[in-house]
Amino acid sequence: AQSVTQLDSHVSVSEGTPVLLRCNYSSSYSPSLFWYVQHPNKGLQLLLKYTSAATLVKGINGFEAEFKKSETSFHLTKPSAHMSDAAEYFCVVSHANAGGTSYGKLTFGQGTILTVHP
Amino acid sequence: DSGVTQTPKHLITATGQRVTLRCSPRSGDLSVYWYQQSLDQGLQFLIQYYNGEERAKGNILERFSAQQFPDLHSELNLSSLELGDSALYFCASSATLTNEQFFGPGTRLTVL
Numbered sequence: 001a002q003s004v005t006q007l008d009s010h011v012s013v014s015e016g017t018p019v020l021l022r023c024n025y026s027s028s029y030s031p032s033l034f035w036y037v038q039h040p041n042k043g044l045q046l047l048l049k050y051t052s053a054a055t056l057v058k059g060i061n062g063f064e065a066e067f068k069k070s071e072t073s074f075h076l077t078k079p080s081a082h083m084s085d086a087a088e089y090f091c092v093v094s095h096a097n098a099g100g101t102s103y104g105k106l107t108f109g110q111g112t113i114l115t116v117h118p
Numbered sequence: 119d120s121g122v123t124q125t126p127k128h129l130i131t132a133t134g135q136r137v138t139l140r141c142s143p144r145s146g147d148l149s150v151y152w153y154q155q156s157l158d159q160g161l162q163f164l165i166q167y168y169n170g171e172e173r174a175k176g177n178i179l180e181r182f183s184a185q186q187f188p189d190l191h192s193e194l195n196l197s198s199l200e201l202g203d204s205a206l207y208f209c210a211s212s213a214t215l216t217n218e219q220f221f222g223p224g225t226r227l228t229v230l
Contacts, residue, residue, distance in 0.1 A: 034218060043120065043208065044221040090161065095174075105174045106151070106219065108161035 002027045002093045006109035014117045019063075019078040021112045023091030026072065032094035033074045034106070035065055039087045047089075050074060061085070086116045121145065122222035124209050130228045136197040139225045143190055143211030149173070150192040151212075151219060152184055156205040167192055199229045 007022040025031055035047040048059025055067045065076045074091060091109040121144035131137055143150050152164040163176035167186035178184075181199075186192045196203060206226050210219035 036221075043122075043223040044210075045120070046218050046220070049218050105163050105166060105176065106153075107163070108153075110160050 002031060002095050002107050004033075004091045004093050004107060004109040006089075006091050006112050008112050009110065010113045010115065012115040012117065013081045015083055016080050019076070019081045019085065019114065021076040021089050021091075021114065023074045023076065023109060024072050025074055025091070025093050027093060033065075033067065034092040034094070035059065035063070035074075035076050036090045036092055036108075037087045038090065038111075044090070047076070081114075081116045083116050083118065086114055088113050120220040120222065122209060122211050122220055124207075124222035124225050126225060127223065128226050128228070130230065131199060132230055133199055133201060135199050135229075136195065137199065137227065139194040139196070139207055139209075139227075141192045141194070141209030141211075141222060143192070143209075144213075144220055147211035147213050147220075148190065149212045149214065150186055150190070151210040152178075152192070152194050153208040153210065153221075154205045155208060155224070156202075159205075161208075164194070196227070201229050203227065204229045 003026045005024045033050040036044040037047050038044050047063050048057045050057045050067045058064045063078045088111045090111050092106050095105040123142045125140045148169045151166045155161045164178040165184050166174040170186050181197050184194045206224045208224045209222045212219045
């Protein structure tokens with residue numbers, strides 16, 4: 001069974017400093033992993049996805065994530081936080097069958113609320 | 119704007135009632151997914167349809183049902199509503215079963 005654990009429920013940073021949001025996954029097969037962002041009273045927006053190509057994935061708004069199979073981690077980073085990055089971030093794993101083909105069902109982590117101070 | 123639309127945006131109703139939430143996927147997307155977001159349970163997958171057929175089920179209650187119509191829009195029906203059904207309900211769509219999912223803005227359901 002697939003699952004994700006987001007290690008921090010809240011992260012607080014100052015504007016201009018690096019952001020690190022941690023995620024560990026558990027998957028029986030090669031997973032597809034995603035990071036989504038949810039701004040207050042808004043829907044979910046895809047930041048980036050990993051689907052077994054390059055292990056370092058670049059996303060929108062300067063975010064990137066590195067897939068580390070040995071550590072079963074998929075941490076999200078950004079070199080310099082902006083006030084507009086304040087939101088809730090979700091690490092997500094897509095379920096796969098024995099052949100490793102994803103069939104679409106997503107399992108979400110509990111979310112990390114990112115606060116950015118001026 | 120993801121291209122996925124959901125109506126209504128807000129819904130306030132009473133316990134015991136029945137409501138229908140509607141979702142229109144992005145143009146060309148064949149797969150539709152429904153999720154529930156609540157404070158205590160987080161974001162949970164409910165059900166998936168692909169080109170009109172049910173493909174996967176999550177933690178969906180028997181009081182809830184869904185369908186996908188020939189024009190690919192989908193409806194989620196919630197009946198015998200309870201206070202605990204108050205939540206944000208998201209619809210998402212994808213082009214195939216393996217592509218990333220694009221989420222609608224959600225329908226906020228309040229059961230009084």
